[in-house]
Every structure is written in structure tokens, then in C-alpha cells.
Amino acid sequence: MPIYIDIFSLILDKKVVAQKYHGGLAQFRIDYHIPASEINEEDDELFSLGQMNADEFDLAALVAKGLSYDDKLLRSDDFTITCRYGDILWKVDWLEENGVFAWHVNTQSAQKQRAIQISEMFVSEIFAEIEKGNYLLKTFRTGDV
Secondary structure, eight states: OOEEOOSEEEEEEHHHHHHHSTTHHHHHHHHTTTTTOSSOEEOSSEEEEEESSGGGSOHHHHHHTTOOOBTTTTBOSSEEEEETTSOBSSOOTTEEEOSSEEEETTSOHHHHHHHHHHHTSOHHHHHHHHHTTOOOSSOOOTTOO
16 A cells, blocks of 8 residues: 655565564554654555654664664665655665655555556645545555555
């Protein structure tokens, strides 16, 4: 299910978090206040942590909890950082994104297509949907297509 990209989003594959993060998925949710946070989110395959600037992410905390990050190459296969108004800071083979939404490569085709469709809408169309109570710029949940 696609995740709505924040100004900056640090995106993690939930399988990696389950395998490598000390305490697994449950501890990650506690540490990052998911689902209580309005900015840190999850879908079926991904976690997303949001910030206003890329340098605000505490990468050392993620490494201390078991994830990998190469300080010399400035990259990780365990997570990546993407920007709504820019590009992904480094590519990972398990993630696709279009600047508005990001999704796991195994996301269902209908959900990918819906994210692409929303991303291509005019702002006036999105506002018209919001006025109807249909807020399109959000992370997709099960059954949202």
C-alpha cells in the first residue's frame, strides 16, 4: 500500500525491521509512536518516519538498534530517505516512488495505479475531493482502493 511522502520521509521495509531491529516490529512501533504519531506511519509493507529536513533523522539510533548504514557511502539497504520536492537520496531495490507516494515493489497493482492516478490529478480535483470528505493525500490502508 502506498505511503504518502512527507517533506522528507525515511522509509523502511517492515521485513528488515522485523529481522534486524532490536525488539522487532512491536518495539519499532513503540519507539516511533506508531500509530499515535501524525507523521510516522505504516502500511502493510513499509514504515515511514517524517521530518522537515533530511538531517533531522537520527540514523545513529537506527544503527544502535540493529539496522545498517554506511557512513562512507552515505547509504543503507535497510532504509532510504526521500523528499517530496526532490528525489530519493539513494535507491533501494525494494522501493518505488513518484515524489508523492512511495510503495514496496510487492504492493498490489491496483494500489500502485491508484497512487499514480492521484499523483497526476490537478490540485483543483484534489481539493474538490477533499470538500467531499475524500482526503486523497494520505497513506493507503487495507481496502482503500
